[in-house]
Amino acid sequence: MTETGVSHTIVKICGLSTPETLGAAIEARADMAGFVFFEKSPRHIDLETARTLGLLAQGRISKVALTVDADDAALGDIVDALEPDYLQLHGQETPARVAAAKARFGLPVIKAIGVATAGDVELARAYEGVADVILFDAKPAPDASVPGGAGVAFDWDLLRNISAANWMLSGGLDPENVAEAMRRTGARAVDVSSGVERERGVKDAAKIRAFVEAARAL
Numbered sequence: 001m002t003e004t005g006v007s008h009t010i011v012k013i014c015g016l017s018t019p020e021t022l023g024a025a026i027e028a029r030a031d032m033a034g035f036v037f038f039e040k041s042p043r044h045i046d047l048e049t050a051r052t053l054g055l056l057a058q059g060r061i062s063k064v065a066l067t068v069d070a071d072d073a074a075l076g077d078i079v080d081a082l083e084p085d086y087l088q089l090h091g092q093e094t095p096a097r098v099a100a101a102k103a104r105f106g107l108p109v110i111k112a113i114g115v116a117t118a119g120d121v122e123l124a125r126a127y128e129g130v131a132d133v134i135l136f137d138a139k140p141a142p143d144a145s146v147p148g149g150a151g152v153a154f155d156w157d158l159l160r161n162i163s164a165a166n167w168m169l170s171g172g173l174d175p176e177n178v179a180e181a182m183r184r185t186g187a188r189a190v191d192v193s194s195g196v197e198r199e200r201g202v203k204d205a206a207k208i209r210a211f212v213e214a215a216r217a218l
Contacts, residue, residue, distance in 0.1 A: 009189065
């Protein structure tokens with residue numbers, strides 16, 4: 001994944017929910033701030049909070065609205081409140097649904113793909129040319145209540161020969177392992193949530209800084 005004028009590793013801090021932790025991500029010079037709109041997640045924010053955080057982020061960091069199988073009405077409310085730069089579709093959205101959301105809201109789309117096997121990586125091919133960015137995340141357990149943010153990594157070697165042009169690596173990353181993950185996969189864009197938390201759903205400013213520094217050290 002690349003952004004115009006950006007040559008360093010792209011870093012996304014996901015699941016931000018307070019002005020303080022958003023400020024920490026901005027101060028650490030992360031590129032993207034992810035905001036979760038999924039009530040089952042401990043990182044979920046309401047529309048009023050989204051409006052507040054969106055104003056704080058405006059012009060300082062790219063805003064990403066993460067949703068899970070949301071309909072157009074829900075997406076419309078989120079877009080109005082946050083004014084995101086990207087939509088992140090983290091559910092079972094089909095390529096057709098990705099294309100429809102992109103056309104309806106005029107925003108680039110990040111599509112998350114849960115990975116446990118090589119076959120899961122192959123599924124991303126159906127989204128190439130439809131989604132603007134493919135995000136490879138660890139595939140949740142069948143009984144999981146949320147589709148990500150569990151702090152679990154997958155076999156990074158599965159991404160050695162992927163064909164997607166713009167992609168991000170997620171799933172179980174933290175300040176200690178992100179450099180190794182990047183070396184093994186060739187990733188130049190990384191996404192973190194639970195790996196920079198002091199407790200579930202609560203971000204830690206020092207860990208955010210450490211993660212950005214580690215990702216940019218290569």
